[in-house]
Amino acid sequence: MTAANETALVLRENHDGWVMLTLNRPEKLNALTVAMFRELRGHVEQLRDDDTVSCVILRGAGKCFSAGHDLADIATGEAVPSRGWHSETLRMLEKLPMPVVAAVHGHCYTGALEVALAADFIVAADDARFGDTHAKWALTPVWGMSQRLPRRVGVATAKRLMFTAEMISADEAVRIGLAEYAVPAAGFEEHLGELAGRIAANSVFSHAANKHLLDVTDGAALDAGLQYEVLEGRGRGSDAQERIAAFTRK
Template identity: 75%
Template sequence: MTELVTRRDEDGICWLTLNRPDKLNALTVGMFKALRGHVSDLRSDDSVGCVILKGAGKCFSAGHDLADIASGEEVPSRGWHSETLRLMEKLPKPVIAAVHGHCYTGALEVALAADFILAAQSARFADTHAKWALTPIWGMSQRLPRRVGTATAKRLMFTAETVKADEALRIGLCEAVYPDDSFEAELGAFARRILENSAFSHAANKRLLEATDMDALDAGLQWEIMENEGVGPDMQDRIAAFTKK
């Protein structure tokens, strides 16, 4: 049986691939179960310092499988999809959503749960919940405005328009756009730049950023002071290596 989400580890980078290319990686309960299993394994896997989530075939994902929705898909519990993405979001290591081709609606909700989105030139983003008389329950209403601002989030959600890669970069939906033919190489280079730095700092910084997101500035500054986790166990070694250059 074909794995719905595959995993490949390479020099500290974990490549997770949504693997239903014949269905444009349309998201099903089975795919979320597979993703959740990988996320659970990665939480305590110190051999991995960065996670890249991508799609097999022509695109990242065309979104939530409409056939599954129409047939009344069975989920383990209310909010289970959202909970799964929250678990990925809270991994103590950076997560990159690598988007090429379609990234629509539920797929965009998945990508938004990553720390950042890197796009190929072919990437296309859209929220089509309103097109199907649906409302988001995987995090769109919370993460999209935090990423692009409330007014832009409303525009995308109310019009269901498709946004090309360069426009996604302009509005802050993605952090970079790369040519399709060098996309995977650029992803690897980006991840390796992350791996050059302290895994301790990455985990601590994610917790600090998470804890005060959208809080008042003064409250956030106080939290940073009181909850700061100090220095990592490899600080002295890193400084020594630098000063010896």
């Protein structure tokens, strides 16, 4: 494992075939600022063309994943590089060719939930709590909540969460399909390493090809999706024969 710069707002740790990105403002519950997003975007840009990385785990340092968008930044006015810059950054994260897993423990509210939803799926520690509080502060989402949340949990459930600003538990997040599953907080770190290792053991080529198929055909009619899969699928990776041969020799 390669250690990261501990003073960074987003830490990167390189493991065997996978990367851990950690939101790193634990003293502020990893509240999201422009500076933190800028570092996250830098990591995403580096990962985009790195075919040695098979999986990215995104998590938070300290007590939680993130308490959300830093309200102090909002109050003082944020100097963003361009309109939609945060949303663009999360779309870049979402479109990484390798699987991205959001690993959520503790708070995951509003802007933090928008970040987590840009991952391919969410794994929760059993102490995780999720919520969308835009309505509590007379705000509307601009980082993707209105688009990704209903696609994940359904329109009616998304409306309930957005209208009530209700905080929900890890178990409820799993029940509604927001999180894939929950694991005990005590073993969360170990589980993430095991999960990333299982993903990293599989083909980088297949991960990228499968993500492309799923992204391009999302929402398409079934017949159109089936035709795209046959005609536009990327076929076999360069390591296919080697992997098959290794299996048959067992």
